[in-house]
Amino acid sequence: MKKEKIILTGDRPTGKLHIGHYVGSLRRRVELQNSGLYDKIFIFEADGQALTDNIDNPEKVRQNVIEVALDYLAVGLDPAKSTIFIQSQIPELCELTFYYMDMVTVSRLQRNPTVKTEIQMRNFETSIPVGFFTYPISQAADITAFKATTVPAGEDQEPMLEQAREIVRRFNHIYGDTLVEPEILLPDNAACLRLPGTDGKTKMSKSLGNCIYLSDSADEVEKKVKSMYTDPTHIKVSDPGKLEGNTVFTYLDAFCKPEHFGRYLPDYASLDELKAHYTRGGLGDMKVKKFLAAIMQEELDPIRNRRKEFAKDIPAVYDMLKKGCETARETAARTLDEVRRAMKINYFDDDALIAEQAKRFAEE
Numbered sequence: 586m587k588k589e590k591i592i593l594t595g596d597r598p599t600g601k602l603h604i605g606h607y608v609g610s611l612r613r614r615v616e617l618q619n620s621g622l623y624d625k626i627f628i629f630e631a632d633g634q635a636l637t638d639n640i641d642n643p644e645k646v647r648q649n650v651i652e653v654a655l656d657y658l659a660v661g662l663d664p665a666k667s668t669i670f671i672q673s674q675i676p677e678l679c680e681l682t683f684y685y686m687d688m689v690t691v692s693r694l695q696r697n698p699t700v701k702t703e704i705q706m707r708n709f710e711t712s713i714p715v716g717f718f719t720y721p722i723s724q725a726a727d728i729t730a731f732k733a734t735t736v737p738a739g740e741d742q743e744p745m746l747e748q749a750r751e752i753v754r755r756f757n758h759i760y761g762d763t764l765v766e767p768e769i770l771l772p773d774n775a776a777c778l779r780l781p782g783t784d785g786k787t788k789m790s791k792s793l794g795n796c797i798y799l800s801d802s803a804d805e806v807e808k809k810v811k812s813m814y815t816d817p818t819h820i821k822v823s824d825p826g827k828l829e830g831n832t833v834f835t836y837l838d839a840f841c842k843p844e845h846f847g848r849y850l851p852d853y854a855s856l857d858e859l860k861a862h863y864t865r866g867g868l869g870d871m872k873v874k875k876f877l878a879a880i881m882q883e884e885l886d887p888i889r890n891r892r893k894e895f896a897k898d899i900p901a902v903y904d905m906l907k908k909g910c911e912t913a914r915e916t917a918a919r920t921l922d923e924v925r926r927a928m929k930i931n932y933f934d935d936d937a938l939i940a941e942q943a944k945r946f947a948e949e
Protein backbone atom coordinates (compact mmCIF):
# COMPACT_ATOMS: atom_id res chain seq x y z
CA MET A 586 0.00 0.00 0.00
CA LYS A 587 1.22 3.47 -0.85
CA LYS A 588 2.18 5.39 2.27
CA GLU A 589 -0.46 8.02 3.02
CA LYS A 590 0.59 11.66 3.18
CA ILE A 591 -0.80 13.14 6.35
CA ILE A 592 -0.47 16.65 7.75
CA LEU A 593 -0.79 17.51 11.40
CA THR A 594 -0.10 20.86 12.97
CA GLY A 595 -1.59 23.14 15.57
CA ASP A 596 -1.46 26.16 17.82
CA ARG A 597 -1.83 26.87 21.50
CA PRO A 598 -5.06 28.73 22.26
CA THR A 599 -3.28 31.30 24.44
CA GLY A 600 -4.35 34.25 22.31
CA LYS A 601 -5.58 35.20 18.89
CA LEU A 602 -3.30 34.18 16.05
CA HIS A 603 -0.81 36.67 14.68
CA ILE A 604 1.07 37.26 11.46
CA GLY A 605 4.00 35.18 12.79
CA HIS A 606 1.68 32.17 12.83
CA TYR A 607 0.42 33.20 9.44
CA VAL A 608 3.76 33.28 7.64
CA GLY A 609 5.29 30.50 9.76
CA SER A 610 2.55 27.96 9.29
CA LEU A 611 -1.05 29.02 8.57
CA ARG A 612 -0.50 30.33 5.04
CA ARG A 613 1.29 27.10 4.11
CA ARG A 614 -1.41 24.93 5.64
CA VAL A 615 -4.08 26.53 3.49
CA GLU A 616 -1.96 26.07 0.34
CA LEU A 617 -1.33 22.42 1.20
CA GLN A 618 -4.98 21.88 2.05
CA ASN A 619 -6.01 23.22 -1.35
CA SER A 620 -3.23 21.45 -3.26
CA GLY A 621 -5.05 18.12 -3.02
CA LEU A 622 -1.68 16.40 -2.51
CA TYR A 623 -2.42 15.18 1.00
CA ASP A 624 -4.63 12.27 2.01
CA LYS A 625 -5.58 13.71 5.39
CA ILE A 626 -5.11 17.00 7.19
CA PHE A 627 -5.45 17.47 10.95
CA ILE A 628 -5.29 20.91 12.53
CA PHE A 629 -5.66 21.20 16.26
CA GLU A 630 -5.80 23.57 19.18
CA ALA A 631 -3.33 22.45 21.83
CA ASP A 632 -5.38 23.55 24.85
CA GLY A 633 -3.75 20.93 27.10
CA GLN A 634 -0.33 22.23 26.16
CA ALA A 635 -1.53 25.81 26.70
CA LEU A 636 -2.48 24.88 30.27
CA THR A 637 1.06 23.70 31.02
CA ASP A 638 2.12 27.32 31.54
CA ASN A 639 -1.29 28.85 32.23
CA ILE A 640 -2.64 26.73 35.04
CA ASP A 641 -3.35 29.86 37.11
CA ASN A 642 -5.39 31.27 34.28
CA PRO A 643 -7.38 28.50 32.62
CA GLU A 644 -10.02 30.99 31.58
CA LYS A 645 -7.53 32.50 29.13
CA VAL A 646 -7.29 29.16 27.33
CA ARG A 647 -11.06 28.58 27.44
CA GLN A 648 -11.76 32.01 25.93
CA ASN A 649 -9.20 31.63 23.18
CA VAL A 650 -10.40 28.30 21.79
CA ILE A 651 -13.11 30.07 19.80
CA GLU A 652 -10.74 32.90 18.78
CA VAL A 653 -8.27 30.47 17.25
CA ALA A 654 -11.08 28.55 15.54
CA LEU A 655 -12.25 31.82 13.97
CA ASP A 656 -8.70 32.61 12.89
CA TYR A 657 -8.48 29.19 11.23
CA LEU A 658 -11.68 29.68 9.29
CA ALA A 659 -10.75 33.25 8.44
CA VAL A 660 -7.44 32.30 6.77
CA GLY A 661 -9.20 29.65 4.71
CA LEU A 662 -8.87 26.38 6.58
CA ASP A 663 -11.91 24.47 5.48
CA PRO A 664 -13.53 21.84 7.73
CA ALA A 665 -14.69 20.00 4.61
CA LYS A 666 -11.03 19.37 3.73
CA SER A 667 -9.24 19.55 7.09
CA THR A 668 -10.20 18.01 10.42
CA ILE A 669 -10.05 20.76 13.02
CA PHE A 670 -10.08 19.55 16.62
CA ILE A 671 -9.19 20.28 20.25
CA GLN A 672 -6.39 18.35 21.96
CA SER A 673 -8.07 17.83 25.36
CA GLN A 674 -11.02 16.07 23.75
CA ILE A 675 -8.82 13.21 22.57
CA PRO A 676 -7.90 11.23 25.71
CA GLU A 677 -5.92 8.74 23.61
CA LEU A 678 -3.23 11.42 23.39
CA CYS A 679 -2.69 11.23 27.16
CA GLU A 680 -2.33 7.47 27.02
CA LEU A 681 0.28 7.68 24.28
CA THR A 682 2.16 10.35 26.24
CA PHE A 683 2.14 8.02 29.25
CA TYR A 684 3.92 5.27 27.29
CA TYR A 685 6.32 7.66 25.55
CA MET A 686 7.43 9.11 28.91
CA ASP A 687 9.44 5.94 29.44
CA MET A 688 11.38 6.45 26.22
CA VAL A 689 12.82 9.88 26.97
CA THR A 690 15.32 10.87 29.64
CA VAL A 691 15.23 14.00 31.78
CA SER A 692 18.62 15.06 30.41
CA ARG A 693 17.33 14.71 26.85
CA LEU A 694 14.47 17.09 27.67
CA GLN A 695 16.86 19.49 29.37
CA ARG A 696 18.85 19.74 26.15
CA ASN A 697 15.84 20.86 24.06
CA PRO A 698 16.86 24.39 22.98
CA THR A 699 13.31 25.66 22.43
CA VAL A 700 12.16 24.49 25.85
CA LYS A 701 15.29 26.09 27.37
CA THR A 702 14.49 29.47 25.79
CA GLU A 703 10.83 29.23 26.71
CA ILE A 704 11.66 28.45 30.34
CA GLN A 705 13.84 31.57 30.47
CA MET A 706 11.17 33.67 28.75
CA ARG A 707 8.60 32.63 31.35
CA ASN A 708 10.95 33.18 34.32
CA PHE A 709 10.14 29.73 35.70
CA GLU A 710 13.67 29.45 37.12
CA THR A 711 13.44 26.37 39.36
CA SER A 712 9.63 26.10 39.47
CA ILE A 713 9.10 24.53 36.07
CA PRO A 714 5.77 22.71 35.85
CA VAL A 715 6.39 19.04 34.99
CA GLY A 716 3.77 19.24 32.25
CA PHE A 717 5.57 22.17 30.64
CA PHE A 718 8.95 20.49 30.87
CA THR A 719 7.60 17.35 29.22
CA TYR A 720 5.48 18.99 26.54
CA PRO A 721 7.78 17.79 23.72
CA ILE A 722 6.71 14.25 24.67
CA SER A 723 3.03 15.10 24.57
CA GLN A 724 3.64 16.82 21.24
CA ALA A 725 5.18 13.61 19.92
CA ALA A 726 1.94 11.87 20.95
CA ASP A 727 -0.14 14.47 19.06
CA ILE A 728 1.88 13.97 15.91
CA THR A 729 2.17 10.20 15.96
CA ALA A 730 -1.43 9.48 17.00
CA PHE A 731 -2.40 10.69 13.54
CA LYS A 732 0.56 9.05 11.81
CA ALA A 733 1.49 12.48 10.48
CA THR A 734 4.17 12.52 7.82
CA THR A 735 4.35 16.30 7.48
CA VAL A 736 4.23 19.06 10.08
CA PRO A 737 4.17 22.61 8.65
CA ALA A 738 5.60 24.79 11.43
CA GLY A 739 8.04 27.56 12.28
CA GLU A 740 11.70 27.00 13.09
CA ASP A 741 11.08 26.84 16.86
CA GLN A 742 9.39 23.49 16.30
CA GLU A 743 12.45 21.74 14.87
CA PRO A 744 13.64 20.32 18.23
CA MET A 745 10.09 19.02 18.88
CA LEU A 746 10.10 17.14 15.59
CA GLU A 747 13.52 15.71 16.33
CA GLN A 748 12.23 14.50 19.70
CA ALA A 749 9.17 12.94 18.05
CA ARG A 750 11.34 11.11 15.51
CA GLU A 751 13.56 9.74 18.29
CA ILE A 752 10.51 8.39 20.12
CA VAL A 753 9.17 6.79 16.93
CA ARG A 754 12.51 5.09 16.25
CA ARG A 755 12.78 3.88 19.83
CA PHE A 756 9.22 2.60 19.87
CA ASN A 757 9.51 0.83 16.52
CA HIS A 758 12.83 -0.70 17.57
CA ILE A 759 11.38 -2.13 20.78
CA TYR A 760 7.89 -3.08 19.64
CA GLY A 761 8.14 -3.47 15.87
CA ASP A 762 7.15 -1.14 13.05
CA THR A 763 4.07 0.73 14.24
CA LEU A 764 4.63 4.49 14.24
CA VAL A 765 5.51 6.90 11.43
CA GLU A 766 8.46 9.34 11.50
CA PRO A 767 7.28 12.90 10.84
CA GLU A 768 9.10 15.59 8.86
CA ILE A 769 8.90 19.31 9.56
CA LEU A 770 7.91 21.54 6.65
CA LEU A 771 9.55 24.90 7.25
CA PRO A 772 8.55 28.08 5.42
CA ASP A 773 10.61 28.42 2.23
CA ASN A 774 11.19 32.13 2.86
CA ALA A 775 13.94 32.80 5.45
CA ALA A 776 12.10 35.83 6.92
CA CYS A 777 9.18 33.56 7.83
CA LEU A 778 11.11 30.95 9.81
CA ARG A 779 10.83 33.05 12.94
CA LEU A 780 9.13 36.36 12.28
CA PRO A 781 10.36 38.98 14.77
CA GLY A 782 7.96 41.03 16.90
CA THR A 783 7.06 44.66 16.10
CA ASP A 784 9.51 45.62 18.88
CA GLY A 785 12.37 43.96 16.99
CA LYS A 786 12.61 41.07 19.49
CA THR A 787 13.64 37.76 17.98
CA LYS A 788 10.17 36.21 17.82
CA MET A 789 6.68 37.57 17.49
CA SER A 790 4.92 35.75 20.29
CA LYS A 791 1.67 36.06 22.18
CA SER A 792 3.66 35.80 25.41
CA LEU A 793 5.81 38.82 24.51
CA GLY A 794 2.97 41.16 23.50
CA ASN A 795 4.69 42.26 20.29
CA CYS A 796 2.17 40.98 17.78
CA ILE A 797 0.10 42.11 14.85
CA TYR A 798 -2.99 39.93 15.13
CA LEU A 799 -4.89 38.63 12.12
CA SER A 800 -8.00 40.12 13.72
CA ASP A 801 -6.54 43.60 14.42
CA SER A 802 -8.58 46.41 12.91
CA ALA A 803 -7.16 48.39 9.99
CA ASP A 804 -6.41 51.25 12.42
CA GLU A 805 -4.55 48.99 14.82
CA VAL A 806 -2.44 47.55 12.02
CA GLU A 807 -1.66 51.07 10.78
CA LYS A 808 -0.59 52.17 14.29
CA LYS A 809 1.51 49.08 14.94
CA VAL A 810 3.34 49.38 11.62
CA LYS A 811 4.01 53.08 12.17
CA SER A 812 5.57 52.44 15.59
CA MET A 813 7.63 49.46 14.48
CA TYR A 814 11.27 48.99 15.34
CA THR A 815 13.63 49.96 12.49
CA ASP A 816 17.26 51.03 12.60
CA PRO A 817 17.86 53.23 15.68
CA THR A 818 20.86 54.91 14.00
CA HIS A 819 18.78 55.98 10.98
CA ILE A 820 17.69 59.33 12.36
CA LYS A 821 17.68 61.78 9.44
CA VAL A 822 16.22 60.78 6.07
CA SER A 823 19.65 61.35 4.53
CA ASP A 824 21.37 58.92 6.94
CA PRO A 825 22.32 55.54 5.50
CA GLY A 826 20.08 52.83 7.01
CA LYS A 827 20.78 49.25 8.08
CA LEU A 828 18.63 46.34 6.90
CA GLU A 829 19.91 43.80 9.38
CA GLY A 830 17.59 43.54 12.38
CA ASN A 831 15.32 46.12 10.76
CA THR A 832 11.87 44.70 11.36
CA VAL A 833 10.14 46.71 8.64
CA PHE A 834 12.38 45.16 6.01
CA THR A 835 12.03 41.68 7.51
CA TYR A 836 8.25 42.04 7.20
CA LEU A 837 8.67 43.24 3.62
CA ASP A 838 10.73 40.11 2.94
CA ALA A 839 7.84 38.06 4.34
CA PHE A 840 4.94 39.82 2.65
CA CYS A 841 6.07 41.90 -0.33
CA LYS A 842 5.40 40.68 -3.87
CA PRO A 843 6.65 42.38 -7.06
CA GLU A 844 3.14 43.53 -8.01
CA HIS A 845 2.86 45.57 -4.80
CA PHE A 846 5.27 48.17 -6.20
CA GLY A 847 3.01 49.02 -9.14
CA ARG A 848 0.07 49.38 -6.77
CA TYR A 849 1.59 51.23 -3.81
CA LEU A 850 5.12 52.47 -4.57
CA PRO A 851 5.58 52.93 -8.33
CA ASP A 852 8.89 54.85 -7.92
CA TYR A 853 10.62 51.55 -7.26
CA ALA A 854 10.71 48.40 -9.38
CA SER A 855 11.66 45.87 -6.73
CA LEU A 856 12.42 45.26 -3.08
CA ASP A 857 16.14 45.15 -3.92
CA GLU A 858 15.90 48.67 -5.32
CA LEU A 859 14.08 49.91 -2.22
CA LYS A 860 16.67 48.25 0.04
CA ALA A 861 19.54 49.77 -1.96
CA HIS A 862 18.09 53.26 -1.57
CA TYR A 863 17.57 52.77 2.16
CA THR A 864 21.15 51.60 2.73
CA ARG A 865 22.52 54.42 0.61
CA GLY A 866 20.55 57.04 2.58
CA GLY A 867 17.82 59.39 1.43
CA LEU A 868 14.85 57.15 2.14
CA GLY A 869 12.80 57.84 5.27
CA ASP A 870 11.35 55.17 7.55
CA MET A 871 7.85 56.60 7.21
CA LYS A 872 7.73 56.04 3.47
CA VAL A 873 8.77 52.40 3.88
CA LYS A 874 6.30 51.91 6.73
CA LYS A 875 3.45 53.35 4.64
CA PHE A 876 4.29 50.87 1.90
CA LEU A 877 4.38 47.99 4.37
CA ALA A 878 1.08 49.08 5.93
CA ALA A 879 -0.60 49.08 2.49
CA ILE A 880 0.67 45.55 1.81
CA MET A 881 -0.42 44.32 5.23
CA GLN A 882 -3.91 45.76 4.79
CA GLU A 883 -4.25 44.08 1.40
CA GLU A 884 -3.34 40.71 2.93
CA LEU A 885 -5.29 41.10 6.18
CA ASP A 886 -8.46 42.76 4.90
CA PRO A 887 -10.09 39.63 3.43
CA ILE A 888 -9.07 37.61 6.52
CA ARG A 889 -10.65 40.20 8.80
CA ASN A 890 -13.86 40.22 6.78
CA ARG A 891 -14.17 36.44 6.68
CA ARG A 892 -13.61 36.33 10.44
CA LYS A 893 -16.49 38.74 10.99
CA GLU A 894 -18.75 36.57 8.83
CA PHE A 895 -17.91 33.36 10.72
CA ALA A 896 -18.33 35.17 14.07
CA LYS A 897 -22.00 35.74 13.23
CA ASP A 898 -22.73 32.10 14.01
CA ILE A 899 -20.62 31.03 16.99
CA PRO A 900 -22.66 27.90 17.85
CA ALA A 901 -21.91 26.64 14.32
CA VAL A 902 -18.18 27.09 14.95
CA TYR A 903 -18.37 25.02 18.16
CA ASP A 904 -20.33 22.43 16.25
CA MET A 905 -17.65 22.30 13.58
CA LEU A 906 -15.04 21.73 16.33
CA LYS A 907 -17.16 19.01 17.92
CA LYS A 908 -17.42 17.12 14.63
CA GLY A 909 -13.69 17.53 14.11
CA CYS A 910 -13.04 16.06 17.56
CA GLU A 911 -15.17 13.04 16.74
CA THR A 912 -13.31 12.33 13.51
CA ALA A 913 -9.92 12.92 15.13
CA ARG A 914 -10.77 10.64 18.02
CA GLU A 915 -11.61 7.76 15.70
CA THR A 916 -8.20 8.06 14.04
CA ALA A 917 -6.31 8.36 17.33
CA ALA A 918 -8.20 5.38 18.76
CA ARG A 919 -7.17 3.24 15.78
CA THR A 920 -3.51 4.12 16.32
CA LEU A 921 -3.83 3.45 20.06
CA ASP A 922 -5.23 0.03 19.28
CA GLU A 923 -2.18 -0.74 17.15
CA VAL A 924 0.11 0.63 19.85
CA ARG A 925 -1.45 -1.53 22.55
CA ARG A 926 -1.17 -4.60 20.33
CA ALA A 927 2.44 -3.83 19.52
CA MET A 928 3.22 -3.38 23.21
CA LYS A 929 1.27 -6.56 23.94
CA ILE A 930 -0.80 -4.89 26.61
CA ASN A 931 -4.03 -5.95 24.89
CA TYR A 932 -4.37 -8.76 27.47
CA PHE A 933 -8.05 -9.52 26.98
CA ASP A 934 -8.11 -9.98 23.23
CA ASP A 935 -4.80 -11.84 23.11
CA ASP A 936 -6.12 -15.42 22.88
CA ALA A 937 -2.62 -16.82 22.41
CA LEU A 938 -1.49 -15.25 25.69
CA ILE A 939 -4.46 -16.58 27.63
CA ALA A 940 -4.03 -20.10 26.19
CA GLU A 941 -0.28 -20.05 26.88
CA GLN A 942 -0.79 -18.99 30.51
CA ALA A 943 -3.54 -21.56 30.99
CA LYS A 944 -1.19 -24.27 29.67
CA ARG A 945 1.66 -23.10 31.91
CA PHE A 946 -0.46 -23.27 35.04
CA ALA A 947 -2.00 -26.60 34.05
CA GLU A 948 1.50 -28.06 33.76
CA GLU A 949 2.61 -26.78 37.17
Ligand code: ATP
Nearest residue numbers: 596597599605609738739778779780789790791792
Ligand atom coordinates in the same frame (compact mmCIF):
# COMPACT_ATOMS: atom_id res chain seq x y z
P1 ATP B 1 2.97 31.14 22.90
O1 ATP B 1 3.63 32.41 23.25
O2 ATP B 1 1.71 30.84 23.66
O3 ATP B 1 3.92 29.96 22.83
P2 ATP B 1 3.29 31.48 20.08
O4 ATP B 1 3.00 32.83 19.55
O5 ATP B 1 4.71 31.02 20.23
O6 ATP B 1 2.46 31.35 21.41
P3 ATP B 1 2.42 28.84 19.26
O7 ATP B 1 0.99 28.48 19.41
O8 ATP B 1 3.42 28.33 20.24
O9 ATP B 1 2.53 30.43 19.18
O10 ATP B 1 2.93 28.42 17.80
C1 ATP B 1 2.08 27.89 16.79
C2 ATP B 1 2.78 27.74 15.45
O11 ATP B 1 3.13 29.01 14.91
C3 ATP B 1 4.10 26.94 15.47
O12 ATP B 1 4.17 26.19 14.29
C4 ATP B 1 5.16 27.98 15.48
O13 ATP B 1 6.35 27.53 14.89
C5 ATP B 1 4.52 29.07 14.62
N1 ATP B 1 4.99 30.40 15.02
C6 ATP B 1 4.71 31.03 16.18
N2 ATP B 1 5.32 32.23 16.22
C7 ATP B 1 6.01 32.34 15.05
C8 ATP B 1 6.86 33.36 14.48
N3 ATP B 1 7.09 34.49 15.13
N4 ATP B 1 7.40 33.14 13.25
C9 ATP B 1 7.16 31.99 12.59
N5 ATP B 1 6.38 31.00 13.07
C10 ATP B 1 5.81 31.16 14.28
Ligand code: MG
Nearest residue numbers: 597703741790
Ligand atom coordinates in the same frame (compact mmCIF):
# COMPACT_ATOMS: atom_id res chain seq x y z
MG1 MG C 1 5.08 28.99 21.28
